[in-house]
Amino acid sequence: MTTERFDTVILGAGAAGMMCAIHAAARGGRVLILDHAKAPGEKIRISGGGRCNFTNIGTSARNFLSGNPHFAKSALSRYTQHDFVGLVEKHGIAYHEKTLGQLFCDHSAKDIIAMLTGEMARAGCELRLGTTLESLERSTDGFALRLGGDGAAAIRCRHFVVASGGKSIPKMGASGLGYQIAGQFGLALTETRPALVPLTFGEEVLAGFRELAGLAAEARVSCGKTAFNEALLFTHRGLSGPAILQISSYWREKQPISIAFLPTQDVFAMLRASRQENGRRSIANALGEILPKRLASYLAENHGWAGPIGDASDKKLAAVASTIQGWEVMPIGSEGYRTAEVTLGGVDTAGLNSRTMEAKAVDGLYFIGEVVDVTGWLGGYNFQWAWSSGWAAGTAIAERAA
Structure with missing residues (x-):
């Protein structure tokens, strides 16, 4: 099997993963984003009753739970809710505010997915769906991966980003894979439990x-x-x-x-x-x-x-x-992970750089979005963490590649 080479591979084509891909490819880096699902952004699609509560205009670090309440401040302050609203407006997506600063699409959550996939395509990202991660190992120049499913391949990459989410809503394929990868590379985990749940x-x-x-x-x-x-x-x-x-x-x-x-x-x-x-x-x-x-x-x-x-x-x-x-x-x-909107806890932030989302002890390995021990309130905050943490990692990767 011929080995393919990418600058960056991102595991998970959800909100955080797609945002990261867009910015990691901004300076011409070759980026592959993969997901076991048949379509990207499945949690985006079902969110907000199909209208996607894509951010909250009042977002600040106080709206998040974490073992380190200060960790999220860097990403949230450098890519804000106003930045994401600007992207939504640039694409002509109509939206409205509901109670407590919650912003929803007027039409459909699919508008947000189309915006992100369009931005990825313009940046030259490659998206492989129906694809599973069979193995991941360190290599002399980064990481060696073996992929299964529809996108089966042998891959080498310099940067590997875990954006696989948590355990919430297992019927959509949620699993603890991101936590397993963290453990494989020696990163600590905080206790995980269902959150935003009846x-x-x-x-x-x-x-x-x-x-x-x-x-x-x-x-x-x-x-x-x-x-x-x-x-x-x-x-x-x-x-x-x-x-x-x-x-x-x-x-x-x-x-x-x-x-x-x-x-x-x-x-x-x-x-x-x-x-x-x-x-x-x-x-x-x-x-x-x-x-x-x-x-x-x-x-x-x-x-x-x-x-x-x-x-x-x-x-x-x-x-x-x-x-x-x-x-x-x-x-x-x-009611457990079956109906929980998010997973509380995850990859311990003590092992991550708050500015880049990179593992302190593993060069080129990043964790973003729900897999990290940063959990937002109900009302668009978790999406904003996805946008901000994905932006932080993607921007850091692009800067290193330049």
Whole structure:
């Protein structure tokens, strides 16, 4: 088998990998990007309900979890959300802002994929799909690879970039390959776990939640010192919705979460006003005026709030308000990688150069995107990390090749 030579090989044709390829080839370097999937950017395609929440206009390092909270600052500050928005606008892709700075395509996530593949083609990158990495070894001048599948070949390259993602959504082919490569070359890993994922509950709690399945409500959900004010959704399995997905990255087993409905309002004052207005109505019906009726009935029954509100003392109404704005429940787990949007943890940043994303102890080996121990909040932050870290590695490679 004839050995092919490239300046750079990138494993993973997702957001980070494609961004890296574009910039690694910017100065004429020969770049190969490969993926086992039949199409590039599959997680881009399904993201944001098919509209791709491609960045967040408020992105900063504080929106990320990592063993080293400072690691992401370099890449995020040198290739910002505004830089990526500029690229989107250059390609004439219409977009809009939803809540909390989230930017989505007006038409389709496929517009972002077409933009990236078009940029790769213009830069002269070669894309091989349906291709697997069979082996990877150090060579005298870089790396020696053996590829299988549709793009079977023997390859030599100077730079090898791991952009293979994490373990989330295995039905799309996600695996721990990137972590295996890190281990092969002596890089440490932090604990990995599903993140941005619905939480599940024991049968005693779940029985009530099933009655509420499909109901959404605004809430502040907290775990320890961290809290998010967004919607939550009751499901047949437990709790989901943006607030729950956000807190799942911080939650650990045997920790309760606290739910505050109507987090910005004075519920005690509202209940007192309701008592004054019509003391004959039940507490459940009074709550049904300020909360979704099914939720109000569930809370009243679950906590034994019976009788007319007119008979309730200030002390009792204060206790009701306190519970509504500080309801503690104990998850027993999450739905796991099957539905997790991202993987928390990964390649330990202590072993990587924050400016170039290169392994400190292995010349020419880079790790970018989700495989690294940098995990964003829900709302476009993980895509921005993909763009920024891919840009950082690609630019560093191009500069070395020049």
